[in-house]
Amino acid sequence: MTTTIIQFPGSNRDADMISALTKICDSAPQLVWHTETEIPSTDLIVIPGGFSYGDYLRSGAIAARSPVMDAIRNRADQGVPVMGVCNGFQILTEAGLLPGAMMRNSGLKFVCREVKLQVANANTLFSTAYFENQVIRCPIAHHDGNFFAEANTLKRIEAEGQVVFRYAENTNPNGSINDIAGIINKQGNVLGMMPHPENLIEDFHGGKDGRGIFESVIGAVRIIAA
Amino acid sequence: MIRARITVTLKNGVLDPQGKAIEGSLSALGFENVDSVRQGKVFDVELKNTSKSDAEQSLKAMCDQLLANTVIEDFSVTIIQAIDQ
């Protein structure tokens, strides 16, 4: 399976993601620089975490306007799975590929800690490895993860099962509305999530709860290929 | 040359954690008659080789395309100074 990581100036969890994809997929991802206008054929596109453009202006705002975004949009329209983690999630909302917006954490501080996630929808490309309502561990590390959507949008994404992960057991670290930690687009192939599954995939990390997300997509890609 | 100020503020109804925190700090500092605080951003932009009306249009476009996230923010544009070249 071929995976692709998009790199922006200021991406800094790209190395973590490269390492995770390499370990889980047994082959290194292709790297695409933000100025590219084409994305080579791929089974999965990942926008990694970090501080693209320093997160100056708004988190993900400047990156969301870079040339590569049109290419991502095209691939997404073709049904290629796209996953944005942390800054990647912020970029996807800023680019309009996902609904809502990301605000400063309610505690106003950067937070790095482990939280609990409830799998709110185990029936997406990215979550079939888990069971519905399973609670998993996952680290977070962000300053602007307070997901916001106005009432109608919120109602719609809740009704359509677009909420994939929620902070569970009172671990919401940022004030995110309805404890939302990760959402998917209507078509079901673009996922954004604030937590960092790529930092919990080896025994070395003290757990492997994050693997399921990657394994879900790999499984789905295999089925499509077969 | 044109000098303009763009002001971007949160839409009504969008929660403003920073504003809330400032309210709290102000009242802790003894400013008792503060009713509410909302935080926003300003951008002081200098444009060259452009007329006032072109400038206005292009500043609005900048807001739409980049400076404001219209899901949560409103913006306004004011030309502060226009100096003929």
Next chain:
Amino acid sequence: MIRARITVTLKNGVLDPQGKAIEGSLSALGFENVDSVRQGKVFDVELKNTSKSDAEQSLKAMCDQLLANTVIEDFSVTIIQAIDQ
């Protein structure tokens, strides 16, 4: 009730990484006549039970004590609306 807007901007000469990044992005988006962008903050403050002149004083004090970092920032205060109770 008094409505005021406080604007806080970086002093001249202080590095503004945010403004610089925005300049870059605007020019990449094709806004070619942007000469410079400096970013600042606004605070929209509502005060109750106060006169206009008291309000002005107290808003300035808020800036000095909390809202502006006077080592690197300047501020200005404008009363937008004063409604008698």
Next chain:
Amino acid sequence: MNIKNSIEITPELVASHGLSGDEYDRILELTGREPSYTELGIWSAMWNEHCSYKSSKKWLKTLPTEGPQVIEGPGENAGVVDIGDGWCVVFKMESHNHPSFIEPYQGAATGVGGILRDVFTMGARPVAAMNALRFGDPEHHKTRHLVSGVVAGIGGYGNCFGVPTVGGEVQFHPRYNQNNLVNAFAAGIARIDGIFRSEAKGVGLPVVYLGAKTGRDGVGGATMASAEFDENIEQKRPTVQVGDPFTEKCLLEACMELMKTGAVIAIQDMGAAGLTCSAVEMGARGSLGVELDLDKVPVREEHMSAYEMMLSESQERMLMVLRPELETEANAIFSKWGLDFAIVGKTTDDLRFRVLHQGEEVANLPIRELGDEAPEYDRPYLEPGKYSDLNIADIEPPKDYNKALITMLGSPNLASRRWVWEQYDSLIQANTLQIPGGDAGVVRVCDENGNDTGKALAFTSDVNPRYCEADPYEGGKQAVAESYRNLSACGATPLATTDNLNFGNPEKPEVMGQFVAAVKGIGEACSALDMPIVSGNVSLYNETNGKAILPTPTIGAVGLIGDHSKHCAIGGADTGDIIFLIGRNGSHLGQSSYMRECLGREDGPPPIVDLYAERQHGEFVRAAINSGYATSCHDISDGGLAIALAEMSLANGLGAEINLLTEHPHAVLFGEDQARYLLTVDDEWADMFAANSEGSAIAFTRVGIVGGNMLKIGKLISISLDELRKTHEAWFPDYMA
């Protein structure tokens, strides 16, 4: 327009540059004439305490800096230490005390930026950061504001740059009310054959300016005088530098790419006194002259004078000597990352430092003498006085031991630092094995392709300034010993150290006496424990209104874990595991946390450090961890045995039952005797372990057993884990709320 570069050199101007009459006379002699204004700025920058170490050099020379593991000792941007298989670790610590007091967020942020640059200038990719912080009395009106700004600034820079912050210290004491300390540490990893140095080589080669543009940032108070001669410069010019971590991250990536091309002959970051120091050092090290043309320097402000450009401390900049045939390639890398790349000068063969501006030669100085001839002082010093021993019987025991433990555990200096370190990304790079909260931060070593090498590095930062105040010599030893223990407790072999010596005004014999004694103690401990000092920083004049800070020689230490599957942590014990105390029973209460927190006393001598015992116990503990006996381990420091047991129980999430048969239980529970650890062993192996301890002639006691949800110590202490946790975690967030 033409910017004036001349101004009359008056005695006041000389004095406002921090130069003494004698120093200026020497400058006249070395210049061979009256210096120009720009030249005066250059001399003063090179000869100030910060660059020249004029008060401390004599004593720094006495520190042990060599060892088979040391590849590069003090002198370069950072120290370099061999970690085997062709890899090395590059690290250093540096202070940003004063700027952080003026503007806590930016001061701390740029401190982090500076130390990261020191590391990656040498070709090493940063893999870990720490920060050692000292603030005034929590009740002081400025303290909360400083804590909040400094912590946010450190996080703001490090998180955005993308380095995990894995450790540090935070302490409060009224003596830091007007002078807080911010010491930032960074470490990076490189191939030994991929290390870059600052020594220029080759005549007529291009000198290249890299990174961000130059502004008037940090052009010190002395320049305020320049406003008089140029009406175009705004009067009120802030001297605070603003950090731009995004640019620094791009600079890192650009430098890493550039270094791979082979284009770099020498490289040096621009830190204090930016262009001046970097250019002079590169030239002088390589026995070459340097000529700079300031018209080529990328600037972000108008009408900058030569003086201002030479002294600007704008951040995120570097200077390099380039292999000319690779210019195009190098330039392309920098433009890809959106950074400036400008040839601003060349190397020459005449050992002169020449600066051109607007067609005028504004400086022409002997390049070697700028550094080599900097004054070196043998400042008079007073041997520090000593406390006589306290008699245990004169130190009141607590009426209620539970209350005493709770008071201590919830005190500003012993409470959990979670509020601080959760604002730092400790996980980024996916190599963190131990996050803050234990004894040392532990980070795995991966190669360029992200493959696990099996090795890990451990990092810790330590000093107890109250010990140093009471006895700088023992305090200096103790700082090193504690860092040795923190590494050993994780199973890491201590490798080497960096130091950050923070003191008051060295012109005062008492302060100089503290400095001399602390350096002596540090040196002895580093020699005895095989932890040479490979880099460091001195920060003097931390003093306001004649009142100096506590002497604070911070030690940053690095250890190596050859096989990271064998590391050990403070938590990890199971129910039924046996708890061993390695080392003697506690007996020493002088300068202890118990006396301070429960009796309101700060007196007596600090504990004596027996370096032989430290080494023996450390080796024993590491062997126990290495052979798989230890299920968890923690060293005993501030607060003694009781606090260590509480911290360990919290980390295990399990209580413990401790037997205690002894007189002077307050000394046993709260004594801060050195060379001690707690170690847990599976009960099946406990007898074997005990036999081994006896065999090694190590003082040890089987103190109790892990289990339950209470910490019970004899009949004196019985507290639930929940209460311990609440107490330990509450102080910081409550205070900052």
